[in-house]
Amino acid sequence: MPIVDCDVHPMYERLEDLAPYLSASWWRHFEDRGVRTYARARDRYNHPNKTYRVDALPERGGAAGSDPDFTLATHVLPFGIAAALLLPQQPYGVTAWGNPDAVYAFLAASNDYFRDAWVGHDDRYTLAVTISPHDPAAAAREVRRHAGQPGIVGIQLLLMDRMMGDASFDPIYEAACETGLPVAVHQSGSEGCYYTSQAVAGGVPRSYGERHVVLTQVGGANLVDMIVSGTFERFPQLQVVMVEWGFSWLSPLLARMDLFWERDPGAAPLVKRRPSDYAREHFTFTTQPLDEVETRQERAALFGPEGLDKMLLFSSDYPHYDTDDPGFVIRSRIPAAIREAVCYGNAVRVFGPQVLRGADR
Amino acid sequence: MIVDYDRHVAVDDYARLFEHMSQSWRKHFERDEFVGSVRDGAAHIRLTDRFGDEVLEGSEPGQEIGLSVAVPHQGLTINGWADQVAAKAFIGALNSHSEHVWADGGARRAAILVTPHDPAWSARVIRDYGAARQFAAVALPLSAVLLGSEQFDPVYEAAVETDLPLIVHFSGVEGHYLGAPPLSGGVHRTAYARAVLMPQLAESHIASLCFGGTLAKYPPLRVLFSGFGFAWLPSLAWRLDREWRTFRHDVPWVRKPPSEYVFDQVWLSSWPVREAAAEWEPLLAGSQAQARVVYGSHAPFDGDTVADVRAVLGADADDVLGRSGVLPAVMAGARA
Numbered sequence: 235m236p237i238v239d240c241d242v243h244p245m246y247e248r249l250e251d252l253a254p255y256l257s258a259s260w261w262r263h264f265e266d267r268g269v270r271t272y273a274r275a276r277d278r279y280n281h282p283n284k285t286y287r288v289d290a291l292p293e294r295g296g297a298a299g300s301d302p303d304f305t306l307a308t309h310v311l312p313f314g315i316a317a318a319l320l321l322p323q324q325p326y327g328v329t330a331w332g333n334p335d336a337v338y339a340f341l342a343a344s345n346d347y348f349r350d351a352w353v354g355h356d357d358r359y360t361l362a363v364t365i366s367p368h369d370p371a372a373a374a375r376e377v378r379r380h381a382g383q384p385g386i387v388g389i390q391l392l393l394m395d396r397m398m399g400d401a402s403f404d405p406i407y408e409a410a411c412e413t414g415l416p417v418a419v420h421q422s423g424s425e426g427c428y429y430t431s432q433a434v435a436g437g438v439p440r441s442y443g444e445r446h447v448v449l450t451q452v453g454g455a456n457l458v459d460m461i462v463s464g465t466f467e468r469f470p471q472l473q474v475v476m477v478e479w480g481f482s483w484l485s486p487l488l489a490r491m492d493l494f495w496e497r498d499p500g501a502a503p504l505v506k507r508r509p510s511d512y513a514r515e516h517f518t519f520t521t522q523p524l525d526e527v528e529t530r531q532e533r534a535a536l537f538g539p540e541g542l543d544k545m546l547l548f549s550s551d552y553p554h555y556d557t558d559d560p561g562f563v564i565r566s567r568i569p570a571a572i573r574e575a576v577c578y579g580n581a582v583r584v585f586g587p588q589v590l591r592g593a594d595r
Numbered sequence: 596m597i598v599d600y601d602r603h604v605a606v607d608d609y610a611r612l613f614e615h616m617s618q619s620w621r622k623h624f625e626r627d628e629f630v631g632s633v634r635d636g637a638a639h640i641r642l643t644d645r646f647g648d649e650v651l652e653g654s655e656p657g658q659e660i661g662l663s664v665a666v667p668h669q670g671l672t673i674n675g676w677a678d679q680v681a682a683k684a685f686i687g688a689l690n691s692h693s694e695h696v697w698a699d700g701g702a703r704r705a706a707i708l709v710t711p712h713d714p715a716w717s718a719r720v721i722r723d724y725g726a727a728r729q730f731a732a733v734a735l736p737l738s739a740v741l742l743g744s745e746q747f748d749p750v751y752e753a754a755v756e757t758d759l760p761l762i763v764h765f766s767g768v769e770g771h772y773l774g775a776p777p778l779s780g781g782v783h784r785t786a787y788a789r790a791v792l793m794p795q796l797a798e799s800h801i802a803s804l805c806f807g808g809t810l811a812k813y814p815p816l817r818v819l820f821s822g823f824g825f826a827w828l829p830s831l832a833w834r835l836d837r838e839w840r841t842f843r844h845d846v847p848w849v850r851k852p853p854s855e856y857v858f859d860q861v862w863l864s865s866w867p868v869r870e871a872a873a874e875w876e877p878l879l880a881g882s883q884a885q886a887r888v889v890y891g892s893h894a895p896f897d898g899d900t901v902a903d904v905r906a907v908l909g910a911d912a913d914d915v916l917g918r919s920g921v922l923p924a925v926m927a928g929a930r931a
Contacts, residue, residue, distance in 0.1 A: 282845040397781045435770075435779040435792065436799030437741040443842030444743075444806035447834050448779075451795045455780025462788045482833060485878065486826035489870045491791050497897065501787040525833035526840075535829065535878050556841065 235574060236316035236593045237560060238581035240520045241420070241477050241549035242309070243323045244352050244359075245300040246344070251351070255343035260336070269340065270331065271324035273431075274423030279442045283555065290553030298553040299323075302352045302359065309552045310358055313560040316578070316593040317360055319418075319549075319585070321390050321477065322348050325364040326422035329392050329431060334368035341365060342376060353385035357592035360585070362388035362418045370402055374409035381413035387585040388475065389417045395430050398456040398474075399463025407469045416473035416518075416584050425452050432456075453479025454487050461491070461512045464504030473584050474517050478551060481519040485539035488513055514541045518584050520549035521576065522558040524567055533567070543572040547581050596661030596926065597901060597916045600732075600762070601821045601864040601891025604665040604697045604705070605637040606689075615691035620684040636669035640767040640790045657892070659901045662704060662925065664731050665697050666764055666821070670708040674736040675772030679712040686710060690720065693729060700728030706762050711738035714746055718753035725757030731925060732819070734762045737769065737776045742800045742818075743807020751813050760817040760862075760921050763800065765793050797823035798831050801861060805835060805853035806846050810860050818861050819921050821891055825863040826870045828884035832857060858883040862921050864891025868899045868907045885911065889918045 246252060249269055253261050290308065292301035299305060310318055325344050328337045345363050352359045363380045365373035373391075380386045389410055396402060398419070410417050424431035426438065426445060432452050439445035453476050466472060491509035495502055502509075527533045537543070548564065551557050568576050581589055606612060609630045613621045624630070670689045673682035686708040693705035707724045709717030717735075724730050733754050740746065742763070754761050770778030770789045778792045797820040804810050804818065832854040839846070839853050849856075865888050871879065879885040892898045905912040919926035 282842060395781050397783075432780045433777050434799055435795035436737070436776050436803070437739045439741065439799065439803065440743065440807055441842070441845055443838045443845055444802050446842075447802040447806070447831075447838045448795070448799045450834070451779035451792075451798065454795065455778065455783075455792055458788050458791055459780060459783065462783075462785055480830075480834065482830035482878075483827060486794070486824070486830065486870065487791070489826060489872075490794070490824060490867075493867060493869050494787060494790055498787075502785060523837065525830070526837050527833060531881060532829075532833075535880075535882070536833075538878070 236578045236590055237314060237548060237564065238317045238319065238578045238589055239315045239550050239552070239560065240319045240475065240547040240581060241522060241551045242305070242318040242320055243299050243551070243553065244302065244305065244320045244348055245297050245322070245324055246347055247296040247300040252343040252347050255346040256339060260339040263336065264340065269327070271327040272423060273326040273329045273427070275427040278427055279445055281442050285555055287553050287555060287557060302355045305552070306356060306358070309550070315358065315560065317358055317581070317589050319387065319589070320348060320352055320359055320361045321418065321420050322364055326392060326424070328366050328368070329394050329422045329424040330428060334372065337366055337368045338372045338376065345376065345380060349380065349383065349386070357385065358595070360385045360387045360589055362390035364390040364392065365406065366392040367394050367396055367403065370405040374405040377406065377409040377413060377415065381415060385591065387415070387589050389415050391417050391419050392422055393419060393432060393456070395432060397432065397459035399459035399465050404468065407465065407472050411469050411471040414586065416475050418475040418477050419453070419456065420477040421449060421452065421479065425449060450480040450483055454483055457513060457517060458487070458491065461505060461509050462502050466512045466516050467504065467506055472516060475520070475547065475584060476517060477520045477549065478522060479519065480523065480525070481542070481546065482525050482536055484513070484519065485542070514545065518545050518547050518580055520547045521563065521568070522549040522551045523556050524558055524563055533569070537569050537572065543575050544580060546572070546576045547584070548577050597659050597890060598922060598926070599660045599663040599892045600819055600889050600921060601764070601866055601893050602663040602665045603668045603893070603895060605667065605669050606692065607633065609633045612685070612688040612692060615688035616684055623681060624685070636672045638767070640786050640793070657900060660702065662702050664762070665693065665703065665705045666734050666762060667693060667697070667705065667708060668764065668766065671734065671736045671764060671766035672768055673710060674738055674766050675768035675775045677774065679710065682710055683713060683716060687720070690724060694724070694727060698729035704731035705729060706732040706734035707759070708734050709750060711736060711740065711747065714749040718749035721750070721753035721757055721759065725753070725759060730759070731922060732760050732762045734764065736766055737763065737796065737800070739774065739776045741803035741807070743803030743805070743809050751809060751816050755813050755815045758924055760819055762819045762821050763797070764821040765796060765823070769793070769796060794823045794827050798827065801831065801857060802835060805856055806849060808846070808848035810856035811848055811850060814860070816860055817921055819864060819889070820861065821864040822866060822893060823863065824867060824870050825865065825884070825888045826878060828863060828887065829878045829882050832884060854883070858887060862887050862889050864889055865904055865915055866891045866893035866899050868904050872907050886914070888915050889921055890916050
């Protein structure tokens with residue numbers, strides 16, 4: 235059974251790696267001023283240990299996830315992963331940048347680099363093209379520039395303060411539908427840190443762990459916002475992949491959406507059908523971090539909601555500290571009846587058969 | 596005995612509160628725009644922009660209800676007020692109105708309104724009213740500071756000392772008025788979206804009460820999150836425990852899996868019980884989370900009668916309707 239791992243993070247090793255993809259003036263700009271490549275405010279929420287696995291540090295040196303051969307040797311090959319969806323994390327830093335031109339110079343260079351150095355290196359690697367909301371027109375151009383190239387299977391949309399139902403995203407969704415690429419959304423780390431980012435409900439969590447408990451709320455809020463804003467009425471082909479936002483909150487949220495909508499449909503005039511129908515048709519969710527259910531009954535409950543079998547995509551989050559071990563999770567946690575769908579069937583439906591271009595090895 | 600923990604009362608005319616205020620505060624509040632805003636404070640989360648909701652003055656509990664705990668929800672809306680000094684005069688007047696009008700010390704009791712913006716004052720109010728038969732709980736509106744903050748310790752100490760549970764209920768301005776607590780994500784333009792996402796407020800505050808160490812520090816503290824639904828609790832409990840396992844060295848004062856504190860000290864009221872029509876079986880059945888749900892009618896808003904609860908929950912309804920953990924002393928007759 236092929237496994238598609240829908241959340242693997244590659245890194246470039248040095249900023250110089252991007253130099254060949256930058257104009258001389260942008261290269262000078264980034265070299266002079268430096269590049270912020272992380273989004274979380276580390277003076278506000280500091281991870282008490284390390285955000286990466288120490289055993290993921292490449293033997294040749296460099297950051298965890300910066301050596302495509304080491305990731306192959308220690309993660310892809312041992313677990314028999316047929317395709318790894320690469321979601322570069324260094325671009326997450328641009329969510330704290332203020333200059334859209336600098337953002338798009340950097341993102342274009344980063345996309346080109348990972349296309350050549352990773353996707354071009356091994357056909358088990360596939361890439362989601364990273365774009366940000368700074369400039370939706372530039373984002374749409376960047377999507378179209380990469381669409382159709384081998385191994386380009388999706389779009390990684392970074393989130394800032396505007397939620398995904400906002401009409402300013404429409405040029406991006408147009409490009410996504412035109413190119414047949416799904417929009418993947420991964421938390422950037424900026425959530426709850428800045429005026430330019432989205433927040434969790436209620437206030438300011440005190441610590442990294444407390445914030446991490448409720449970080450999933452932002453995923454839920456954007457799902458609600460897209461449905462309430464009529465996004466899927468405007469873009470019936472659009473597919474959204476929610477990466478690392480959890481999924482056990484989904485069925486109570488959808489139940490509440492349906493209940494309030496059925497009671498008063500006029501309160502959400504852009505919603506034309508049962509809200510949960512949009513969710514089931516347009517959203518998929520990656521499995522990591524899988525809730526650690528204790529009993530067989532809890533496991534049945536976790537995977538029990540109707541239609542969930544078609545909405546889950548396996549993911550590991552390699553090389554981060556909370557990686558879900560593919561062997562253990564697939565064998566011991568994901569029910570046998572939905573294992574094929576979760577491991578590759580749903581991924582092929584959402585990303586297209588090209589996601590498995592390296593599966594014949 | 597069936598207790599209704601989520602009953603709302605409101606004044607139909609703010610001028611009715613003037614007799615409970617000093618002359619100077621009365622003069623302050625005697626202005627057309629404030630007196631005319633009575634419906635704003637009474638309308639809960641409006642799913643429509645029409646300011647037409649009826650203000651119902653303390654409707655009678657249903658036949659089967661042995662005791663109802665009234666939350667004067669106009670007082671909760673101070674979490675959207677700009678003047679937090681005037682807010683204390685306002686909720687002070689509402690408490691006095693509760694004592695003399697809404698609550699009878701028998702089947703009709705009220706929650707003492709306090710303010711998150713002045714915990715020391717709130718603690719005094721709790722102690723002043725704590726022994727009065729008219730009151731059975733403390734209602735704490737939500738500010739933008741999560742409840743695990745130590746600044747609320749005086750409120751928790753007074754609640755524990757007076758053996759009163761804390762009721763946390765949204766006012767409806769959360770995620771809407773500046774200064775009130777945000778909802779998750781960004782700006783939600785519709786009341787529908789805000790109503791849908793309101794449970795996340797309870798999630799964040801429960802996480803804060805756990806990770807901030809409040810529940811560990813005050814084992815007798817009982818907190819009822821009311822009006823937020825309940826189907827989300829198993830999901831939150833799994834996540835709480837997973838993150839605690841990973842980060843427990845960062846919060847050494849949390850001495851056991853957070854869900855154990857929640858399943859001992861936190862309750863949720865049952866409205867809207869129809870959430871359970873789809874979710875009760877897969878997520879809640881037989882879980883410890885299910886045992887935290889107590890009856891709340893949410894009346895006189897679009898609420899649930901006892902019959903609604905029986906219709907949706909079937910065999911589980913009697914457990915929800917008969918649960919005594921929130922008010923053990925009252926239920927045992929010791930605080931009658």
